[in-house]
Amino acid sequence: MTTPTPTNALARRWKIDIDMSDDKDGSDYQNIIGITEFTQSAEPNIEDSSDYDSEGWAGNTKTGQAWEVGLTINRRINDQVKTYHPTHEKLRFAGYAYGSDSEVRVRWYDRDGLPEAYEGIAVVQWAPSGGEATALDQVEVTLTGNGVLSLIDNPVA
Template sequence: MTTPTNALARRWKLDLDLSDDKDGSDYATVIGITEFTQSAEPNIEDSSDYDSEGWAGNTKTGQAWELGVTINRRINDQVKTYHPTHEKLRQAAYAYGSESEVRVRWYDRDGLPEAYEGIAIVTWAPSGGEYTALDQVEVTLTGNGPLTLIDNPEA
């Protein structure tokens, strides 16, 4: 019998669809991630009634999801460009309507079953810092529509 080990926070891998129609046909890995948080908070309403003999009732009526990601900005200093996934996120953050949305998927890089996909609105917030600091950006991906459980691409 093997001894279980602890999962590590760095197990998550984030991919961004670079295609214009956001159909999931051109995923590329978002590199340089230093922090990764996810949430999928339900909206729960009190559904208590007289028939429950004093016990509270609750009903899930909605759900929202969000990713918080901090990235180290990566550049190609030979041709003066940023990494394509970083640039797509930045451009979406300053756009409106459907241009402000991106398709993302994230999953366990070791092939465990957790894997998700959805469309999100991008918020881009450079961290700034001292003269010795790396160029980091805090990216918030706010779900716009369902978060879908998918098969892990690494499985």
């Protein structure tokens, strides 16, 4: 039996879905298309917990965590009926709303079925990029976590 040769994972392996249901219960996930850039972070809050009993060694305790996803998307349109893609519109409406209407449920995962997959509720920031006359219509979307980021089973595994 031969040992498989490791290969590099690609940044484009990520796929992200938005729950289109009004209840935000994960019952109607649809893919956000047109992504040209994807970043994610889950930064911990670390507090110094040093004490005299540690013989001079620093102590640290994780006391919280915040998560965020950044997307750049190419706006997609249906030029026959003059509409934007529904997942883009869900993000845009949430980006201009307040309270719970400014939140969406999202999940992102490895499109090849590897085990990394996450889900949570996020507040949406929507920022059109603008650009030159020859530029594509792009939008910067920031999804700031509001609550727990859950590790889930990859839905395509």
